[in-house]
Amino acid sequence: DGGITQSPKYLFRKEGQNVTLSCEQNLNHDAMYWYRQDPGQGLRLIYYSHIVNDFQKGDIAEGYSVSREKKESFPLTVTSAQKNPTAFYLCASSGSQNSPLHFGNGTRLTVT
Amino acid sequence: AQTVTQSQPEMSVQEAETVTLSCTYDTSESDYYLFWYKQPPSRQMILVIRQEAYKQQNATENRFSVNFQKAAKSFSLKISDSQLGDAAMYFCASLSNFGNEKLTFGTGTRLTIIP
Numbered sequence: 488d489g490g491i492t493q494s495p496k497y498l499f500r501k502e503g504q505n506v507t508l509s510c511e512q513n514l515n516h517d518a519m520y521w522y523r524q525d526p527g528q529g530l531r532l533i534y535y536s537h538i539v540n541d542f543q544k545g546d547i548a549e550g551y552s553v554s555r556e557k558k559e560s561f562p563l564t565v566t567s568a569q570k571n572p573t574a575f576y577l578c579a580s581s582g583s584q585n586s587p588l589h590f591g592n593g594t595r596l597t598v599t
Numbered sequence: 600a601q602t603v604t605q606s607q608p609e610m611s612v613q614e615a616e617t618v619t620l621s622c623t624y625d626t627s628e629s630d631y632y633l634f635w636y637k638q639p640p641s642r643q644m645i646l647v648i649r650q651e652a653y654k655q656q657n658a659t660e661n662r663f664s665v666n667f668q669k670a671a672k673s674f675s676l677k678i679s680d681s682q683l684g685d686a687a688m689y690f691c692a693s694l695s696n697f698g699n700e701k702l703t704f705g706t707g708t709r710l711t712i713i714p
Binding site for chain 1: 642643
């Protein structure tokens with residue numbers, strides 16, 4: 488079955504360490520997105536990519552980095568510069584302009 | 600820039616009854632799309648319903664329907680015959696049809712179903 492896979496489901500890191508969240512899709516979608524979800528704040532866009540080797544900053548990109556070397560993959564790195572990294576991270580993809588987003592199951596990152 | 604506002608952090612409804620979740624949005628675009636997503640305790644985001652702004656007819660999907668008031672920039676979700684499985688966070692979202700296609704979400708409404 489086609490879908491979006493995020494791994495791991497839960498991730499724990501020490502403060503000051505960079506950590507990379509995986510997002511893989513086999514839907515042949517061009518566009519991929521990373522959102523952060525915090526209680527009471529809905530989903531906020533971190534980065535997005537509409538095509539391989541190209542990506543754009545979203546509304547809260549500071550402290551994060553991404554790459555899009557392959558169509559299927561859009562990993563997100565949470566760097567030590569991100570002041571409040573503990574959150575739930577959702578990856579999504581879209582097949583065409585204005586198509587609904589398909590979401591992964593998310594990764595819960597806890598930094599202590 | 601687009602903004603989406605959900606003014607009801609929490610709502611509850613008796614099982615089998617009808618409930619309406621409110622959403623207002625602001626956009627300078629004339630052509631855009633609106634969505635309602637459901638997030639159950641599993642945290643998987645599930646598309647509930649979609650509305651194209653150029654269509655006057657309100658979208659419906661089984662027990663789910665919307666009341667789209669373009670002039671008022673209002674996009675409410677009505678759930679009829681509420682079921683226990685409808686309990687979830689519901690997010691309203693907007694997508695511009697021009698420029699960078701970024702989905703903008705509201706802060707969500709937590710819906711509780713009372714047996």
